[in-house]
Amino acid sequence: MTVADAFDAVAGSYDEARRRLVPCFDAFYGTAVQVATPPLRDALAAGRTPEVLDLGAGTGLLSLLLAAAVPGVCLTLVDAAPAMLARAADELHARSVPHRMVRADLADPLPAGRYDAVVSALAIHHLDDAGKQDLYRRAADALVPGGVFVNAEQVAGPTPALDRRYDEVWTARIAELGSPTEEIAAARERMRHDRPATVADQCRWLTEAGLVDVDCYFKEWRFAVFGGRATGAAR
Numbered sequence: 020m021t022v023a024d025a026f027d028a029v030a031g032s033y034d035e036a037r038r039r040l041v042p043c044f045d046a047f048y049g050t051a052v053q054v055a056t057p058p059l060r061d062a063l064a065a066g067r068t069p070e071v072l073d074l075g076a077g078t079g080l081l082s083l084l085l086a087a088a089v090p091g092v093c094l095t096l097v098d099a100a101p102a103m104l105a106r107a108a109d110e111l112h113a114r115s116v117p118h119r120m121v122r123a124d125l126a127d128p129l130p131a132g133r134y135d136a137v138v139s140a141l142a143i144h145h146l147d148d149a150g151k152q153d154l155y156r157r158a159a160d161a162l163v164p165g166g167v168f169v170n171a172e173q174v175a176g177p178t179p180a181l182d183r184r185y186d187e188v189w190t191a192r193i194a195e196l197g198s199p200t201e202e203i204a205a206a207r208e209r210m211r212h213d214r215p216a217t218v219a220d221q222c223r224w225l226t227e228a229g230l231v232d233v234d235c236y237f238k239e240w241r242f243a244v245f246g247g248r249a250t251g252a253a254r
């Protein structure tokens with residue numbers, strides 16, 4: 020089963036399970052929105068439609084939060100899982116948010132365009148490290164001057180002992196939040212596709228991709244939000 024098949028199989032119940040499986044849901048997605056919004060507001064102030072590219076958008080959770088935070092954005096959602104994208108399309112249509120859906124692998128060329136923000140949540144850790152670095156370079160190249168890249172991501176611990184601790188803490192928290200045994204088993208099955216990297220490695224790769232002001236803005240055990248800015252218009 021491919022990663023896309025694994026997510027398509029749970030597309031109907033995906034959103035409902037998120038708050039149990041991502042214990043820091045509000046701070047995690049909220050930080051990504053905070054990081055991405057300034058260049059979007061700048062574009063609106065300059066009389067332009069802000070363009071957002073969401074990599075591994077799934078059912079559109081992060082895209083929808085951005086559209087709510089900055090009305091007037093145009094979203095491009097990329098994902099390899101058609102059933103996940105179909106859920107996102109329904110929600111975006113219901114809210115009359117301008118968007119385009121691109122069914123593609125993250126290793127494929129990015130949809131043509133220049134973006135004020137390239138965002139991603141819980142998707143890039145499915146690529147191997149060479150794939151992550153290549154995608155970070157292409158994402159940085161797709162930004163307008165001053166545009167922002169932000170990745171809300173599941174990360175590896177910096178040592179094997181810390182990585183084991185991340186997993187222990189997550190396992191305890193999702194049980195506390197009432198995640199049923201079958202949901203945990205299904206999540207663990209999907210996690211067989213995971214190839215997380217550390218925050219330190221990924222921030223270095225973003226700097227090597229040419230981004231500036233690279234930082235980790237939020238971290239709670241295995242959940243981290245990091246990114247950077249394309250050079251050009253300074254804030």
Ligand SMILES: C[S@@+](CC[C@H](N)C(=O)[O-])C[C@H]1O[C@@H](n2cnc3c(N)ncnc32)[C@H](O)[C@@H]1O
Nearest residue numbers: 075076077080098099100124125140141142145
């Ligand atoms: C955990 S979901 C995250 C979805 C959404 N970003 C969110 O925050 O809820 C991971 C998504 O990444 C997509 N994905 C994983 N690897 C991919 C790849 N190589 N190419 C395209 N999509 C991929 C999956 O299909 C899935 O929809």
